[in-house]
Amino acid sequence: xxxxxxxxxxxxxxxxxxxxxxxxxxxxxxxxxxxxxxxxxxxxxxxxxxxxxxxxxxxxxxxxxxxxxxxxxxxxxxxxxxxxxxxxxxxxxxxxxxxxxxxxxxxxxxxxxxxxxxxxxxxxxxxxxxxxxxxxxxxxxxxxxxx
Numbered sequence: 001x002x003x004x005x006x007x008x009x010x011x012x013x014x015x016x017x018x019x020x021x022x023x024x025x026x027x028x029x030x031x032x033x034x035x036x037x038x039x040x041x042x043x044x045x046x047x048x049x050x051x052x053x054x055x056x057x058x059x060x061x062x063x064x065x066x067x068x069x070x071x072x073x074x075x076x077x078x079x080x081x082x083x084x085x086x087x088x089x090x091x092x093x094x095x096x097x098x099x100x101x102x103x104x105x106x107x108x109x110x111x112x113x114x115x116x117x118x119x120x121x122x123x124x125x126x127x128x129x130x131x132x133x134x135x136x137x138x139x140x141x142x143x144x145x146x147x
Contacts, residue, residue, distance in 0.1 A: 003063050003065070004063070004064070004120075004124065005061040005062065005063055005072075006061055006062040006063075006064075006113065006117045006120065006121040006124075007058065007060060007061045007113070007114075007117055008060050008061065008062060008111040008112060008113045008117070009060060009111070009112040009113075010060070010110075010111070010112070011110040011112070011143070012112070012143045015112060018057060019057065021053075022050065022053040022054060022057060023050075025046060025049055025050040025053060026047070026050045028046055029043050029044075029046040029047040029049075029050055030043075032046060033047075056074055057074070059072070059074060060072060060073055060074060062111075062121060064084075064121070064124045064125050064128060066128065066129075066130070067083055067084060067130055068081050068082065068083055068084065069081075069082045069083075069084055069087065069099075069125070080103050080104070082101050082103040083130070084125070084128050084130040084131040084132075084133075085130045085131070085132060086101050086102055086103060087099060087100070087101045087131065087133040088100045088101060088102075088133055088134075089133055089134050089135075089136060090122070090125070090133055090134070090135045090136070091136045091138045091141050092118065092122060092135060092136065092137050092138065092141070093138055093139065093140070093141025093142065093143070094139060094141075095112060095113070095115075095142075095143050096110055096111060096112045096113060096118075096141060096142070096143045097110075097111050097113060097118060097121075097122075098110050098111070098141060099111070110143070112143050122135060
């Protein structure tokens with residue numbers, strides 16, 4: 001059986017920086033294309049780099065296993081495998097979720113998710129037997145972190 005993945009994006013400031021740089025590569029490719037009237041190798045290579053970064057940006061996801069929550073991020077250093085019993089609180093906002101667990105750098109991490117992904121992820125994690133954390137519906141939770 002194939003594992004279900006739940007896609008996410010990082011907090012708002014990181015997402016804006018990443019996607020701005022990615023679309024900057026697209027605009028550079030388009031500018032290089034406008035310089036010539038026929039297909040141009042360098043602009044096609046830069047366009048290929050743009051598509052690579054788009055695929056890389058969509059390569060962030062959760063996998064819920066029997067004992068673990070696997071958080072797959074772009075950088076291998078940031079990938080985490082957290083036991084479900086270690087999760088303390090999950091706060092659910094309108095556009096994001098915040099997970100509090102000791103495995104994170106600041107004990108908590110924010111994830112932006114679509115409404116469909118968020119609801120299916122919450123239902124999947126509730127159905128795990130080792131998951132004992134409290135799930136809090138918080139309409140005041142915004143997509144930017146407050147320190």
